[in-house]
Amino acid sequence: MSRHPCRDISSDTMQPGTPSPVSWRQDGDVAVVTVDHPPVNALNTAVRAGLIEAFARARQDATIAAVVLAGAARTFIAGADIAEMDRPPQRPSTLDVIEALEQVGKPVIAALHGTPLGGGFEIALACDFRLAAPGTRMGLPEIKLGLIPGAGGTQRLPRLVGMERAMAMILSGDPIAAEAARGLGLIDEIVEGDLVAAAIAFAREAIAKGRLPARARDRDEKLASLRAEPRKFEDMAAAHLKRTRGLRAPACAVEALRGAISLPFDEALAREWAFFLELRASEQSKAQRHVFFAEREAAKIPDLPKDLPRVTVATAAVIGAGTMGGGIAMCFANAGIPVTVVETSTAALARGLGAVEKNYRATVARGGLGTDDADARLRLITGTLDIEAVRAADIVIEAAFEDMRVKHDVFGRLDRVAKPDAILATNTSYLDVDAIARPTARPQSVLGMHFFSPANIMRLVEVVRGAHTAPATLAAAVATARRIGKIPVVVGVCHGFVGNRMHRLRSVAAERALLDGALPQDVDAAMTKFGFPMGPLAAADLAGLDISWGMRKAQGLRAEIADSLCEAGRYGQKTGKGFYRYAEGARTPLPDPEVEQLIVAASARRGLAQRPIGADEIVERLLFPMINEGARILDEGIARRASDIDVIWIYGYGFPVWRGGPMFYADSVGLPHIVERLRGWAAQSGEPGDAPAPLLTRLAAEGRSFASLADAAT
Numbered sequence: 001m002s003r004h005p006c007r008d009i010s011s012d013t014m015q016p017g018t019p020s021p022v023s024w025r026q027d028g029d030v031a032v033v034t035v036d037h038p039p040v041n042a043l044n045t046a047v048r049a050g051l052i053e054a055f056a057r058a059r060q061d062a063t064i065a066a067v068v069l070a071g072a073a074r075t076f077i078a079g080a081d082i083a084e085m086d087r088p089p090q091r092p093s094t095l096d097v098i099e100a101l102e103q104v105g106k107p108v109i110a111a112l113h114g115t116p117l118g119g120g121f122e123i124a125l126a127c128d129f130r131l132a133a134p135g136t137r138m139g140l141p142e143i144k145l146g147l148i149p150g151a152g153g154t155q156r157l158p159r160l161v162g163m164e165r166a167m168a169m170i171l172s173g174d175p176i177a178a179e180a181a182r183g184l185g186l187i188d189e190i191v192e193g194d195l196v197a198a199a200i201a202f203a204r205e206a207i208a209k210g211r212l213p214a215r216a217r218d219r220d221e222k223l224a225s226l227r228a229e230p231r232k233f234e235d236m237a238a239a240h241l242k243r244t245r246g247l248r249a250p251a252c253a254v255e256a257l258r259g260a261i262s263l264p265f266d267e268a269l270a271r272e273w274a275f276f277l278e279l280r281a282s283e284q285s286k287a288q289r290h291v292f293f294a295e296r297e298a299a300k301i302p303d304l305p306k307d308l309p310r311v312t313v314a315t316a317a318v319i320g321a322g323t324m325g326g327g328i329a330m331c332f333a334n335a336g337i338p339v340t341v342v343e344t345s346t347a348a349l350a351r352g353l354g355a356v357e358k359n360y361r362a363t364v365a366r367g368g369l370g371t372d373d374a375d376a377r378l379r380l381i382t383g384t385l386d387i388e389a390v391r392a393a394d395i396v397i398e399a400a401f402e403d404m405r406v407k408h409d410v411f412g413r414l415d416r417v418a419k420p421d422a423i424l425a426t427n428t429s430y431l432d433v434d435a436i437a438r439p440t441a442r443p444q445s446v447l448g449m450h451f452f453s454p455a456n457i458m459r460l461v462e463v464v465r466g467a468h469t470a471p472a473t474l475a476a477a478v479a480t481a482r483r484i485g486k487i488p489v490v491v492g493v494c495h496g497f498v499g500n501r502m503h504r505l506r507s508v509a510a511e512r513a514l515l516d517g518a519l520p521q522d523v524d525a526a527m528t529k530f531g532f533p534m535g536p537l538a539a540a541d542l543a544g545l546d547i548s549w550g551m552r553k554a555q556g557l558r559a560e561i562a563d564s565l566c567e568a569g570r571y572g573q574k575t576g577k578g579f580y581r582y583a584e585g586a587r588t589p590l591p592d593p594e595v596e597q598l599i600v601a602a603s604a605r606r607g608l609a610q611r612p613i614g615a616d617e618i619v620e621r622l623l624f625p626m627i628n629e630g631a632r633i634l635d636e637g638i639a640r641r642a643s644d645i646d647v648i649w650i651y652g653y654g655f656p657v658w659r660g661g662p663m664f665y666a667d668s669v670g671l672p673h674i675v676e677r678l679r680g681w682a683a684q685s686g687e688p689g690d691a692p693a694p695l696l697t698r699l700a701a702e703g704r705s706f707a708s709l710a711d712a713a714t
């Protein structure tokens with residue numbers, strides 16, 4: 001078999017000197033079309049144009065009998081170029097690419113590796129055959145960007161895997177592994193070794209057999225029965241939509257999928273495209289696209305030296321087997337990293353490890369994990385009462401009681417036993433990390449890693465950079481957090497860091513709203529309508545009012561209503577009463593007239609006149625002060641980017657992703673309006689701390705946004 005020399009088509013069509021991101025190589029009568037557009041071969045305009053040209057050439061070139069489509073480097077096409085979506089849509093579109101593909105009139109084989117996602121996977125679905133390398137993860141994640149597939153995914157996928165599976169894949173946005181895809185008939189073969197060579201051989205076989213399966217657009221066998229029982233479709237849709245409060249895209253996805261059983265293919269395709277364009281221009285998708293890039297920016301620490309040694313954490317240790325310690329240990333075990341948990345008493349250790357085991361067993365029972373997997377993870381977790389056992393650990397995370405004396409005792413002992421280059425992290429949620437490091441002779445190895453409860457579920461870790469934390473320690477902690485599946489955001493040292501510091505302002509504002517006339521259920525209804533999964537007062541009852549009461553007392557602070565509740569023994573769910581009352585064994589918050597009386601009395605004690613407060617005002621009163629605090633945090637450099645604050649609130653505090661986070665939301669509301677409101681409230685309260693922060697005032701006066709700070713920084 002003679003191989004023709006590689007010929008790049010760029011010289012024929014592209015601007016002189018502009019290398020095309022799409023290359024053409026001929027292997028006998030098989031054309032190999034490769035997308036090479038780092039980092040993830042996203043489908044920008046040049047890639048789309050290059051693909052159309054390649055497919056047109058394959059159609060016209062009589063020497064070509066088949067086409068292999070592949071991606072260079074780490075992955076097949078990982079979808080549309082998300083960065084292009086803030087600009088008006090440009091032709092050719094991915095639909096145009098697929099049209100050109102379908103007109104080739106010769107077998108087109110997709111050679112899949114890495115992460116074929118979105119538009120990339122839609123192109124693959126339009127191919128005649130799909131081969132995949134082991135470990136390939138494919139899917140349609142558009143919903144995570146507030147979009148739906150816009151290039152036929154809602155039409156071709158159900159025709160290939162059936163509606164139930166297609167709806168689950170499109171509404172979750174989660175990828176599936178190659179093995180599962182083959183099980184569904186989505187993949188023709190899983191190929192070890194040289195994928196493209198195997199695809200060329202596969203193409204030859206197809207040419208020889210002259211066998212071309214029906215194209216996805218022409219397949220109907222997986223949908224016919226559903227057309228006869230449309231009720232089934234409604235039930236499927238209802239089950240999915242009940243979990244998508246406030247989001248527009250899931251409902252659009254269902255309507256587009258409905259087209260697959262109710263409309264001719266091309267009509268349904270046009271309807272899908274119309275929904276896609278509507279969502280592409282929507283505020284929700286803009287917010288979710290902002291979060292996509294914000295998440296990735298958050299892991300970048302520009303001032304770190306580029307040549308830092310890469311530290312790999314092979315073993316870990318956790319001090320404390322309480323709720324947080326147990327959850328943190330599970331994170332390491334889930335990532336396959338052996339972890340030692342140190343406790344002070346046999347009873348506490350047994351209780352802690354027992355809770356971890358119970359947690360894994362519950363996940364197995366829900367079908368979220370296999371028994372063998374759970375057993376393997378449990379075997380990676382070792383309990384001990386002997387702190388000497390942490391001697392070999394590459395990282396030690398302290399999750400002991402939130403008291404500085406306890407922290408000092410633990411870090412003093414860690415300084416003596418931990419190995420010289422170990423990372424010593426504290427999971428404190430508000431204490432001074434520099435003070436915690438003081439008993440050690442190695443403050444350069446100390447930093448904060450603030451996990452959120454439940455630590456094995458919540459994805460956020462605030463990585464708190466101490467005054468003496470070494471760049472290598474910081475880089476290793478961030479890398480470790482990503483390795484255990486977390487989203488690390490680097491923050492500076494201050495009381496409560498970023499999240500809890502802003503959260504306190506929201507709690508203070510909630511108190512004031514109650515004193516002025518809102519009821520707990522009004523506050524929570526307004527915030528859940530805004531998009532939070534749970535209202536702040538119901539969340540406080542869940543966490544336990546006594547914890548923050550203890551912290552306020554330690555700082556000499558008072559929250560009139562929350563403290564009065566605690567003084568009345570109302571600690572929240574754990575006492576069956578807090579801001580709400582709870583029926584025996586239930587978690588549903590029930591309005592309690594006793595609380596209403598307590599609030600009216602507290603308000604009267606302060607000489608305040610109560611009045612009805614509407615939902616929009618409640619949202620502003622609770623969010624604007626925390627945004628204001630966010631501006632102070634940026635001004636102080638405690639957070640590097642406004643988008644970091646957004647990532648913290650979305651992944652740590654349930655801020656609705658389709659609002660983009662508090663700082664993105666502030667820009668969408670308009671900073672002058674926020675300044676005006678804050679000024680009004682400051683005039684009423686007379687509290688200097690209520691006044692708008694200098695940065696916020698300046699940006700508003702200059703007609704700028706928080707986002708403009710990022711542009712200024714680059």
Ligand code: T1G
Pocket residue numbers: 039040042078079080081082083094115117118119120122141142145147148149150151153293296297
């Ligand atoms: N567009 C633009 N940039 C992208 C990108 C994309 N689709 N995907 C990744 N990047 C950048 C990212 O910002 C980062 O840049 C770098 O690549 C590495 O990413 C018609 C319209 C592919 C699984 O949603 O899920 O197709 O920070 O750090 O952890 O229906 O990136 O280095 O400057 O995340 O190895 C659908 C999104 C689009 C996939 C790789 N596709 N990407 O993960 O690396 S909508 C997606 C990912 C669509 C059609 C519709 C992940 C990844 P920088 P990374 P990673």
